[in-house]
Amino acid sequence: MIETIVFDVGETITRDDRYWASWANWLDVPRHTLSALVGAVVAQGHDNAEALRLVRPGIDVATEYRAREAAGLGEDLDESDLYDDVRPALSALRERGLRVIIAGNQTARAGELLRGLHLPVDLIATSGEWGVAKPRPEFFERVQGVAQAGPSETLYVGDHPANDIFPAKAAGLRVAHIRRGPWGHLWADDDRVAATADWRVDSLTQLVSLITE
Template identity: 70%
Template sequence: MIRTIAFDVGETLVRDDRYWAAWADWLHVPRHTVSALVGAVVAQGKDNAEALRLVRPHIDVAAEYQARDEAGQGEYLDESDVYNDVRPSLAALRQAGIHVIIAGNQTTKAGELLRALDLPTDLIATSGEWGVAKPSAAFYERLISVSGTAAAEILYVGDHPQNDTIPAHAAGLRTAHLRRGPWGHLWADAPEVVAAADYRIDSLMDLVGILER
């Protein structure tokens, strides 16, 4: 039985458009260039930060992030960043008695921004707040601990095979791979994703049907 459903953030709940556009503007390159490079590194199975290193080979991403923040160009989220199926699906899951958690690889500030959106959840946490990030097994151990639920009763939903579907499966959680965003679409039919995913979905509203079945 599924008692808890936990969600990744980027390209699962919120669009990454603003994130990459902000980096392009900060680095003074066309937004299309950064988008294309992100796609290229995704196709190679690399971390998305490699796209920034292709633009500026010796970039210190953490230092540039801080500089952006100090310049008033740091992280920002509002309702326009949230996918249309997020609020209705999360609300329906909670109404069905599911414990809803958001837990992804984001900064501490992103955690604050997510909580400010007042999404229908029971808990929001980020890797920045926990001090451990996906795909580390320690991230999923922390998730299991804070959920108060057995691993086999947790469904982790995400778009990224290497950060979400595969490591969550290895940690004993059930998994739902979401066909959304570059990772979700590109790797949807990869054998390792098919093997690790209990469910393969196109919309978060599909989760309501899974529970009903």
């Protein structure tokens, strides 16, 4: 029986549209150009930050991130960035007595912004706060440390096979793959994902039904 559900952030809880639009504005390139490049690098199995390096070869992403913050154009999250099913699904899970956690590869600032949305969860944590990122095993050790449930009673939900599905399963967790965003759609019917994931869903509402039944 699942006792704790842990959710990835980008393209699981939040949409990445405004995130990439803000980078396009900062780098002075058309939004559709950067969006297309993100899709291209994803299809090749690369980290999405490679799209920024295609736009500006040699870019130091960390330095640019700090420059954006200094200019008052840094990270931003609000209610419009959440998928429509997020609040209802999280609330339904907690009402059924499950422990609900959000933990993904985000900055410490993103963690602050997520907590500012007052989501119905027990804990929000990011790789920036933990000092370790997916897909490293240590990230999922941290997940198990806050889950307050055994690995087989803990479910990790994400869209990215290499960052979410495969390493979470290797750590002994149950896993659910969600068909959202470029990664979720690209690998939705992949045989390895199908063989690894305990559940494959198109929405968090669907996940709630499956888990609680």
